[in-house]
Amino acid sequence: MKSTKKVVVLLSAGLDSTVNAYEAIKHQHEVVLALTFNYGQRAAKKEIEHAAKIAAHLGVPHKVVELPWFKDFNKSSLLVESQTVPTGSAVEIDSLEKSEETARSVWVPNRNGIFLNIAAAYAEAAGAEVVIPGFNAEEAATFPDNSKEFLDRATQALWYSTSNHVTVGCFTVHLKKPDIVRLGQGLKVPWELIWPCYFAGEKWCGECESCLRSKRAFESAKVDVSSLFKG
Template sequence: MKNKKKVVVLLSSGLDSTVNIFEAIKHHHEVVLALTFNYGQKAAKKEVEQSAKIAKYLNVPHKVLDVTWFKEFNKSSLLVEDQKIPTGKDVEIDNLEKSGESAKSVWVPNRNGIFLNIAAAYAEALGADSVIPGFNAEEAATFPDNSIDFLKAATHALSFSTANKVTVGCYTAHLNKPAIVLLGQGLNVPWELTWPCYFAGEDWCGQCESCKRAKRAFASANVDVKSLFKG
């Protein structure tokens, strides 16, 4: 019997990363490590908690890495306390220009680049073939580090910096959020364990860009998760 492909998954407990780890297991890969990053984001407490629950649910090894030094080189509203994360009327997910403005507010310099490189180092050390982040086509329009081109470029770079030529792959990079929810439904993802919100309240705020995209996706797929949203 052919050996299972070993993978490291970047798990933030958001819709994309959660569906990717479930999909990896469906494809009979061995998830040798689920990595969650605390980079000082306002949602860190909930992302860490929910990621740990997802990893336990799937019985995969989980590690939380403290990279809060991210605050030293950026002014993202996701991290800086006196910077307001866009919510409510400041977020129009169907308006590309407006989405571009909110993207600038929450942009974290080279976040995914740094995460992938750290994950690739773990992958090489653990004998894993690939790193799997949670990307999507919907946000790639305003976040270029969510794009398929970025995945290809990262794989090319890692072919030089890892001895076993770790690749970067993502099951959802070509999908929008509604399609990702539909994929997750087929995988029986327990949505109550996920955390798409930019904040760390008791419930998903329902008003930040990430929540609004999630709400629309769930509604489009006729998935009732109203109880998880505060607003």
């Protein structure tokens, strides 16, 4: 992505979306809006709270989009309280087979497709050219809606559905989590502001798949955030 574009950032306050927001500022893009979605996910309260802090730190407008009808899908352990989010020994981030299994548990129907389309509508209305999600190569192995292929196909679709031909761009789509942490270190991201956890506890649980991937990434990059994890 070239510099000085108007962009809309999808900001969940997770590792990937936060680093993308900071990278957008570094590239001198004008972030006209940071969008956080409340779709009934377990961590919604924390994601909204931390995304607001990140947006304030960056000095960009922040909006929470309420999507209560996601509950109607009645699918995903992130949304349905009676389902169990895989944690601890149920998660094996180095096993593709096990990761595919846990991915099915937390999969939310068409989540990123819906998010990108909503963000593109806000972008078009604001005269912005690009929407920036937080995708990464590591999770693309089990979540195809994190992949470069999905990003490119979404851009193709938006060419038809937005009058100004909004595109989808992502600074981390080719990176794995440790490299994203290293990128964030260079951007001086205040890690205490992010929320990578599937739950809404006082600290990051350290047991869900998102936490375990984040923990490994920080350790690999030799960045000590141990105080942010529970226990």
